[in-house]
Amino acid sequence: MMSYPTQVKITVPNGNHWNQKTGLFINNEFVPSSTGETIEVEDPGTGNSICSVYLADKEDIDKAVAAAKEAFDKAWTPLSGKQRGDILYKLAELFRENSSHLADLEALESGKTKNNNAIGDVLHSADVYQYYAGLAVTAKDGKTIETDPSKLTYTITEPYGVCAAVIAWNFPCSTFAWKVAPCLAAGNTIVVKTSELTPLSALYTCELFKEAGLPAGCLNVTCGSGKTAGAALTEHLDVMKVSFTGSTAVGRQIQVGASTNLKACTLECGGKSPLVVYDDADLEQAVKWAALGIFFNKGEICTASSRIYVQDNIYDQFISKYAKHVEENYIQGSQFTEGVNVGPQVSAAQKQRVMNYIQSGIDEGARLVLGGKTPESLSSSKGHYIAPTIFADCNQKMKIVQEEIFGPVVTISKFHTDEEAIKLSNDCVYGLAAYVFTKDIKRSQNYIRAVQSGQVWVNITFAADFRVPFGGYKMSGVGRELGEAGMAAFQQTKAVHINLSGHL
Known part of the structure; x- marks a missing residue:
């Protein structure tokens, strides 16, 4: 049985370094596992090993x-x-x-x-x-x-x-x-x-x-x-x-x-959270919040606003503004590089999982508006990068609309009536979060009451607060x-x- 230390030195790209404990923490002590088995912890930005830790x-x-x-x-x-x-x-x-x-x-x-x-x-x-x-x-x-x-x-x-x-x-x-x-x-x-x-x-x-x-x-x-x-x-x-x-x-x-x-x-x-944009919404703000809701944390968020539904008379305008905003403002690269705000997926397996969903969207006929691959600037990197990806013209039968992808991939569909927006929002096994953008308080209240979700945000995304209960309906949890x-x-x-x- 190989023996590993319970402490190693780690240095990060910004020059900071420290001695990292790697043992199991039991009874206030860091100890090796009973078998001595370890696993490598990887830097997703480079694909390189950080250190080994003990497995219980x-x-x-x-x-x-x-x-x-x-x-x-x-x-x-x-x-x-x-x-x-x-x-x-x-x-x-x-x-x-x-x-x-x-x-x-x-x-x-x-x-x-x-x-x-x-x-x-x-x-x-x-x-x-x-x-x-x-x-x-x-x-x-x-x-x-x-x-x-x-x-x-x-x-x-x-x-x-x-x-x-x-x-x-x-x-x-x-x-x-x-x-x-x-x-x-x-x-x-x-x-x-x-x-x-x-x-x-x-x-x-x-x-x-x-x-x-x-x-x-x-x-x-x-x-x-x-x-x-x-x-x-x-x-x-x-x-x-x-x-x-x-x-x-x-x-x-x-x-x-x-x-x-x-x-x-x-x-x-899990979650597959809908974000509804009504035609009376502040479109510029809706675009910004909708992008943050999915591309923050490179889409690895259970409450990600990964299903966007836009009222049909502003649908094309929204997509144009949304794609432009994402392309200009969501910069991908190493997690320690100044100005970067979209890091790599957590692992090679997670990257492949997301790429499989992207191919599924293409195969099922969704229109790829942006992304769908590793950015050319990072193509030589061993890190697990996927560019922010936007699909339009999606329908409810597509896997990318129904299943949690847990990556920087968003689907956009259109709706006509308030009733249709609610029906589409609820047409999913998940119910963790929902988002609605409108200036009409009655319309927002109708949506809040009807949507099957553990929490609802109005004219904002990704705003969990430690003082407020957090949890889901349906398959999103108990x-x-x-x-x-x-x-x-x-x-x-x-x-x-x-x-x-x-x-x-």
């Missing part, structure tokens, strides 16, 4: 869960809500102090541009930790309920115990924060499985949690495949709650695994994250009935 198997998951269980009983439960909140608040401060370094890490491993993307994800994560630091103070509050003069009836809010989180690769810092912050604030302990593609920012976050004073075992972080580490974690009988962000297909598997002991599940799965609902997802309610009279 069932034995490692058992150790992590045992550490979390002991910490819940002996270290975390005895603390007050304020004490837990103080640790999360300290973590938020450390996140801000180390934001540039964390943004380097996230850009390096995920391919998102550092200065206009990764840094925003890091600072948003700091806000999440600070928000739940405040909520931790009242985490166990219940309420009294008036029922009968002879009874005292009230509720107690309690944590589940050991929880699990399986996180995605597209927003490594924030998906980690969305789960870990409310979980700890509610009084639980947690075991996290990161994506094999983007484990580095999570491992660095573990160092910050240690510095913030988190007791050993309260947070444990592993990296491993879904079939081994993921299955072992979601099926573990000592895990009482699982929170997942990722594809709908994997979300289904997690629900099956969670059935071993009827774990509570929060599943934030439950909510963020806001008070995000912490409630990590809590269970106990009802208490006291007979004050003592008589039957």
Whole structure:
């Protein structure tokens, strides 16, 4: 069995360098996996290896869960809500102090541009930790309920115990924060499985949690495949709650695994979000927001505005302005190059997946307006680049309209009536987000009420807020994250009935 270090030196293209932890984080220590198996983490911008990290198997998951269980009983439960909140608040401060370094890490491993993307994800994560630091103070509050003069009836809010989180690769810092912050604030302990593609920012976050004073075992972080580490974690009988962000297909598997002991599940799965542009919209603004909604983060966004529906009398005008805006403003290249705002896809496999969808769109008769290939300026690069791609004249039967592509590909179709816009928006198995552009408040309210979506944005795109519940309808998932609902997802309610009279 080969032995690898649990720390390596990393240097990024902007010259910054540091010693990166590469072990599993169990009981506040970075340790090798039980098998010694590792996986290469790749820079999507170059195709080169960054470093190797250890992969967990069932034995490692058992150790992590045992550490979390002991910490819940002996270290975390005895603390007050304020004490837990103080640790999360300290973590938020450390996140801000180390934001540039964390943004380097996230850009390096995920391919998102550092200065206009990764840094925003890091600072948003700091806000999440600070928000739940405040909520931790009242985490166990219940309420009294008036029922009968002879009874005292009230509720107690309690944590589940050991929880699990399986996180995605597209927003490594924030998906980690969305789960870990409310979980700890509610009084639980947690075991996290990161994506094999983007484990580095999570491992660095573990160092910050240690510095913030988190007791050993309260947070444990592993990296491993879904079939081994993921299955072992979601099926573990000592895990009482699982929170997942990722594809709908994997979300289904997690629900099956969670059935071993009827774990509570929060599943934030795929999306294929419609964006409707009515003829009374501010067209210039609609064009800008619609482009941001799909090409930010190179289309690797679950809420991406990937299906655009434009009212027929402004359809051609919209396409012309939209293509021109994208071509002039969405510059692709290395995630560390100044002026670039579209980085590479996260992996070679993801690039090929997106390219397969692009070919499908061409084969099914959609009109390719822009993109569809690697930009010529990057053709010699080993990075995983796909130019922002626009398809027009699409119909509802096309794969590119119905299936989540998770890349910089958008479809544009036309509609005539308000009723048709709503029907087209709902003609999909997903229901994570929807966007509508109009100056008519009645029209927007009609759309909001009728669209089957967990959230709706009017005259804006990509504006999730840590104070507001986030989640989907239909195949986009179960439950909510963020806001008070995000912490409630990590809590269970106990009802208490006291007979004050003592008589039957």
